[in-house]
Amino acid sequence: MQRKLERNFTIILLVMTVLLTGTLHFFPGLHSYAFFDTDENDDVYSVMQLIREDNSLVVQDKNLGASTHQLRMELPSDVNPEDVEISQQPLYKSFTISIPGVDNNYVYSYPLVGSSDHISDFTFDYSAGCGVFEIITDSVYELNTTMEGQYLYFDFLDPRDVYDAIVVVDAGHGGKDGGCSNGDALEKDINLAITEKMKPLFEEDDYNIGVYYTREKDFNPPYSSRVGLANELQVDLFLSVHINSTASGRVSGINGSEVMYRSADESGLSKAFANNCLESMLSTLGSNSKGLVAGDEIYIIRTSQVPVALAEIGFITNNEEKNKLISEDYQQKAAESLYNAIVNTLKENKKL
Numbered sequence: 001m002q003r004k005l006e007r008n009f010t011i012i013l014l015v016m017t018v019l020l021t022g023t024l025h026f027f028p029g030l031h032s033y034a035f036f037d038t039d040e041n042d043d044v045y046s047v048m049q050l051i052r053e054d055n056s057l058v059v060q061d062k063n064l065g066a067s068t069h070q071l072r073m074e075l076p077s078d079v080n081p082e083d084v085e086i087s088q089q090p091l092y093k094s095f096t097i098s099i100p101g102v103d104n105n106y107v108y109s110y111p112l113v114g115s116s117d118h119i120s121d122f123t124f125d126y127s128a129g130c131g132v133f134e135i136i137t138d139s140v141y142e143l144n145t146t147m148e149g150q151y152l153y154f155d156f157l158d159p160r161d162v163y164d165a166i167v168v169v170d171a172g173h174g175g176k177d178g179g180c181s182n183g184d185a186l187e188k189d190i191n192l193a194i195t196e197k198m199k200p201l202f203e204e205d206d207y208n209i210g211v212y213y214t215r216e217k218d219f220n221p222p223y224s225s226r227v228g229l230a231n232e233l234q235v236d237l238f239l240s241v242h243i244n245s246t247a248s249g250r251v252s253g254i255n256g257s258e259v260m261y262r263s264a265d266e267s268g269l270s271k272a273f274a275n276n277c278l279e280s281m282l283s284t285l286g287s288n289s290k291g292l293v294a295g296d297e298i299y300i301i302r303t304s305q306v307p308v309a310l311a312e313i314g315f316i317t318n319n320e321e322k323n324k325l326i327s328e329d330y331q332q333k334a335a336e337s338l339y340n341a342i343v344n345t346l347k348e349n350k351k352l
């Protein structure tokens with residue numbers, strides 16, 4: 001009898017601990033809740049793991065029997081799974097999942113099931129009739145989403161397992177850092193316009209190349225994040241897109257394309273990639289050659305652990321070339337020339 005009481009007491013204590021731990025995560029009045037905690041060993045524990053002692057990654061799928069997924073989200077019956085918006089945030093370290101028509105009660109009533117070693121933090125925000133999960137990952141992953149009825153299954157996949165080759169494309173400058181300029185023409189805008197025009201080329205070709213962009217809008221990621229993305233992913237190629245100017249910034253007759261490489265790269269891959277970029281630009285754009293330049297003093301080149309090329313498409317300080325650089329047609333050609341340089345270099349390196 002005494003032992004049974006002790007056991008009951010232990011169970012009650014355990015349940016209370018679980019409830020208290022859960023409650024501590026849900027401070028009323030705040031719209032953001034942390035679900036995951038990290039222990040000293042850097043193992044990630046989730047609220048789900050408190051509920052599911054077996055810590056299983058296997059989710060029972062009604063139709064297919066047992067199927068292995070990392071996370072399962074259940075939607076209320078009045079939410080159409082097609083209306084759920086999933087997007088990967090800049091620099092690819094987090095995903096947001098927006099569920100229209102749910103409120104704070106959603107997270108209590110429909111807990112996520114499963115767990116993933118790749119999740120380092122997890123929040124839920126509710127505003128304007130929409131619940132938004134943010135899943136922060138410990139590295140860059142491709143999110144595979146499977147919809148089945150009111151269930152959404154999520155799997156975080158290593159890009160290497162998804163693509164034949166991976167590259168990072170960096171549009172130089174951004175936000176408050178406009179780069180070089182001539183009148184209204186800003187380098188940051190031209191760089192972004194060119195990298196945006198590269199996107200459909202990769203999306204519509206028959207190659208399986210994973211492309212990660214350091215920015216897809218007007219903001220200025222730190223240099224360490226730009227090169228960090230390339231290094232962390234150990235990409236096959238890292239391309240940074242820039243526009244040149246005279247050192248003084250004054251308008252002059254100097255014009256042409258130039259590509260920087262990392263001379264300390266003993267494999268020679270950086271120089272070979274840079275050379276392909278230069279040759280491709282010269283033939284497609286018909287620009288003057290300003291040649292290949294060792295750019296090891298540039299931070300993103302010096303700290304790159306992967307084959308890097310920094311393409312200076314042309315000179316903004318040359319009025320004639322500036323007018324070309326701000327035209328859609330010339331930007332399209334620049335995008336095509338750099339796309340071709342990437343594909344050809346990947347082929348040369350037997351990545352495609």
Ligand SMILES: [Zn+2]
Nearest residue numbers: 172179242243
């Ligand atoms: Zn620049």
